[in-house]
Amino acid sequence: MNIALLPGDGIGPEVIAQAVKVVKAVGKKFGHTINFEEAAVGAAAIDLTGNPYPDATHEVCLRADAVLFGAIGDPKYDNDPKAKVRPEQGLLEMRKKLGLFANIRPTFTFPSLIHKSPLKLERVEGVDFVFFRELTGGIYFGEPRGRNEQGTKAFDTNVYTKEEITRLARMGFEAAQKRRKLLTCVDKANVLATSRLWRETVQELAPEYPDVKVEYEFVDAVAMRLIQWPKAYDVLITENLFGDILTDEASVISGSMGLMPSASVGTENKLFEPIHGSYPQAAGKDIANPLATVLSAAMMFEYAFDLKAEAQAISDVVNKSLSEGIVTEDIAEGAKAYKTSEVGDWLA
Amino acid sequence: MNIALLPGDGIGPEVIAQAVKVVKAVGKKFGHTINFEEAAVGAAAIDLTGNPYPDATHEVCLRADAVLFGAIGDPKYDNDPKAKVRPEQGLLEMRKKLGLFANIRPTFTFPSLIHKSPLKLERVEGVDFVFFRELTGGIYFGEPRGRNEQGTKAFDTNVYTKEEITRLARMGFEAAQKRRKLLTCVDKANVLATSRLWRETVQELAPEYPDVKVEYEFVDAVAMRLIQWPKAYDVLITENLFGDILTDEASVISGSMGLMPSASVGTENKLFEPIHGSYPQAAGKDIANPLATVLSAAMMFEYAFDLKAEAQAISDVVNKSLSEGIVTEDIAEGAKAYKTSEVGDWLA
Ligand SMILES: CC(C)[C@H](C(=O)O)[C@@H](O)C(=O)O
Ligand SMILES: CC(C)[C@H](C(=O)O)[C@@H](O)C(=O)O
Numbered sequence: 001m002n003i004a005l006l007p008g009d010g011i012g013p014e015v016i017a018q019a020v021k022v023v024k025a026v027g028k029k030f031g032h033t034i035n036f037e038e039a040a041v042g043a044a045a046i047d048l049t050g051n052p053y054p055d056a057t058h059e060v061c062l063r064a065d066a067v068l069f070g071a072i073g074d075p076k077y078d079n080d081p082k083a084k085v086r087p088e089q090g091l092l093e094m095r096k097k098l099g100l101f102a103n104i105r106p107t108f109t110f111p112s113l114i115h116k117s118p119l120k121l122e123r124v125e126g127v128d129f130v131f132f133r134e135l136t137g138g139i140y141f142g143e144p145r146g147r148n149e150q151g152t153k154a155f156d157t158n159v160y161t162k163e164e165i166t167r168l169a170r171m172g173f174e175a176a177q178k179r180r181k182l183l184t185c186v187d188k189a190n191v192l193a194t195s196r197l198w199r200e201t202v203q204e205l206a207p208e209y210p211d212v213k214v215e216y217e218f219v220d221a222v223a224m225r226l227i228q229w230p231k232a233y234d235v236l237i238t239e240n241l242f243g244d245i246l247t248d249e250a251s252v253i254s255g256s257m258g259l260m261p262s263a264s265v266g267t268e269n270k271l272f273e274p275i276h277g278s279y280p281q282a283a284g285k286d287i288a289n290p291l292a293t294v295l296s297a298a299m300m301f302e303y304a305f306d307l308k309a310e311a312q313a314i315s316d317v318v319n320k321s322l323s324e325g326i327v328t329e330d331i332a333e334g335a336k337a338y339k340t341s342e343v344g345d346w347l348a
Numbered sequence: 349m350n351i352a353l354l355p356g357d358g359i360g361p362e363v364i365a366q367a368v369k370v371v372k373a374v375g376k377k378f379g380h381t382i383n384f385e386e387a388a389v390g391a392a393a394i395d396l397t398g399n400p401y402p403d404a405t406h407e408v409c410l411r412a413d414a415v416l417f418g419a420i421g422d423p424k425y426d427n428d429p430k431a432k433v434r435p436e437q438g439l440l441e442m443r444k445k446l447g448l449f450a451n452i453r454p455t456f457t458f459p460s461l462i463h464k465s466p467l468k469l470e471r472v473e474g475v476d477f478v479f480f481r482e483l484t485g486g487i488y489f490g491e492p493r494g495r496n497e498q499g500t501k502a503f504d505t506n507v508y509t510k511e512e513i514t515r516l517a518r519m520g521f522e523a524a525q526k527r528r529k530l531l532t533c534v535d536k537a538n539v540l541a542t543s544r545l546w547r548e549t550v551q552e553l554a555p556e557y558p559d560v561k562v563e564y565e566f567v568d569a570v571a572m573r574l575i576q577w578p579k580a581y582d583v584l585i586t587e588n589l590f591g592d593i594l595t596d597e598a599s600v601i602s603g604s605m606g607l608m609p610s611a612s613v614g615t616e617n618k619l620f621e622p623i624h625g626s627y628p629q630a631a632g633k634d635i636a637n638p639l640a641t642v643l644s645a646a647m648m649f650e651y652a653f654d655l656k657a658e659a660q661a662i663s664d665v666v667n668k669s670l671s672e673g674i675v676t677e678d679i680a681e682g683a684k685a686y687k688t689s690e691v692g693d694w695l696a
Contacts, residue, residue, distance in 0.1 A: 159503040162501070191487075197495070224596050257572075
């Protein structure tokens with residue numbers, strides 16, 4: 001197995017290092033030969049090469065069987081609206097060039113952490129849904145985008161083809177068939193032409209999946225209901241920008257944001273990453289929670305290599321670290337807090 | 349005072365009728381002559397005239413000093429992506445033609461209802477923030493929008509001018525000066541050209557309001573923090589689509605969604621409406637909660653007529669109805685539930 005490692009920015013390198021320890025331990029236990037190749041992305045890559053997704057990094061990703069990715073983003077670029085190169089461009093270029101059109105973000109609860117949810121227990125207990133966010137289309141990539149000559153007017157273009165919607169929607173339908181058989185199509189069909197194409201396309205596909213119940217909801221309504229009654233959802237499909245907002249909103253409801261993994265997949269390539277960001281305030285302090293990245297490695301064994309026992313071994317040890325309190329300060333709650341690297345060593 | 353009444357769809361007519369009773373009672377008590385002129389909008393107007401915002405309705409709004417609006421939307425249009433005329437078009441046209449560029453949506457708590465919040469008490473107690481959502485620009489109105497010839501590709505355009513951003517941002521800065529002096533500019537400047545213009549424009553205005561602290565946050569981060577720590581916010585400014593999603597998300601955190609009023613204002617015209625929708629399932633049953641519409645009438649006295657005592661009289665009687673339990677079934681909680689019309693009579 002050839003795994004590309006893209007640590008990225010902020011706490012990325014620290015959490016990726018722990019995932020590597022765990023993946024190596026799994027390789028040893030199950031007898032797999034695992035090769036790692038590391039490459040730069042994001043602000044780290046800008047500092048090195050001037051480019052947030054250098055060609056060399058792209059080649060490393062192309063020849064790998066899976067990519068394990070940390071985080072991207074550096075505050076020094078955030079308040080400079082005129083910066084020519086931004087770390088996030090690297091992320092977007094990577095998604096586009098690797099064809100990672102589906103971002104899969106599960107939300108589920110860990111019993112030992114559920115009390116950290118901002119929601120009341122009865123609302124969040126048993127929550128279990130998964131977002132399929134379209135990741136290589138929409139307003140993130142549409143042209144034209146930019147400014148008029150005087151710089152007094154700016155514009156972006158949201159664009160979707162039936163094909164792009166279809167391939168994402170099919171993944172959602174198939175996931176729903178394996179789960180509770182409810183698919184929610186999230187759009188803004190009362191305002192946007194793109195959303196009307198989404199809704200129409202999903203309506204056309206629905207008869208091919210007669211066992212799946214399909215619901216259509218506006219994005220603003222979902223933003224409310226995710227908080228009011230998150231248990232109502234099973235599989236949600238949506239466009240890139242709505243997915244960006246809603247998956248982040250969803251990430252806080254379980255109380256376990258530091259543990260939530262994600263996968264971004266396409267026809268050829270697969271990338272796995274924690275949903276948390278680069279958390280620059282914690283960078284270099286050996287305090288960041290590595291569990292989301294470690295669980296992303298579990299998703300990698302399952303989705304990229306179809307190795308369920310290996311994935312389960314990782315989930316099991318993560319659950320054990322939680323029940324035995326071998327955790328970082330963000331979830332230690334007064335009990336002894338372990339360093340990022342200590343948690344990684346223990347898990348491995 | 350000339351007030352245009354636009355009941356609209358679903359429960360709109362029922363809740364507007366209660367607000368009218370209360371406004372009439374206030375007029376009598378304080379000695380104002382109040383004239384009402386009613387006009388159709390939304391699905392109701394399509395049924396009558398084929399047009400969701402008929403010219404006759406626009407004229408009624410233009411000659412009024414303020415518009416009191418119920419709700420818009422009928423499910424018979426929602427699942428028909430090809431419908432030529434949709435009720436929501438009426439709402440958008442009304443906003444545009446009346447120049448209502450700022451949607452003002454406060455979120456605050458009512459002690460007697462806070463236990464209905466999906467959030468834990470310590471997170472939501474004392475929450476008090478207000479969104480200024482840009483309402484006549486962005487992807488709601490940008491051109492081009494539509495389909496390619498074969499219908500296989502759809503597109504929408506997000507567009508903002510510096511002028512549009514400036515006038516909305518100034519309202520936010522001024523509101524912050526009268527409140528806790530914190531302004532949060534919500535954008536997606538790491539991806540969108542329009543968001544970079546927003547951020548740049550707000551950065552340029554900031555020195556004119558030296559007493560206001562300005563923070564810049566990405567829309568996905570705000571979607572999380574609104575749930576995690578809503579007390580962190582004071583005044584938030586944002587573009588049309590982000591505002592649509594975030595204000596609806598915000599509306600559920602206080603536990604008092606059925607009570608939240610809003611104002612949409614421009615240079616010439618002012619419109620007041622409850623934030624809840626047309627709630628078609630409840631239409632015609634005399635069970636809908638009229639308090640958000642009644643409190644919107646209070647906002648009208650304050651913001652359209654600068655009559656604070658009149659506004660206060662309405663807030664006071666609403667608080668009294670809550671403490672004495674003269675409320676509809678959505679907040680009665682096992683105690684006797686009053687009909688929409690009974691609550692209106694009691695308030696008046
Ligand atoms: C960093 C940013 C460009 C990115 C996005 O908006 O997609 C991030 O928020 C995410 O969700 O992965
Ligand atoms: C009905 C719809 C067009 C409208 C909007 O998106 O603005 C509504 O959601 C609102 O927020 O008033």
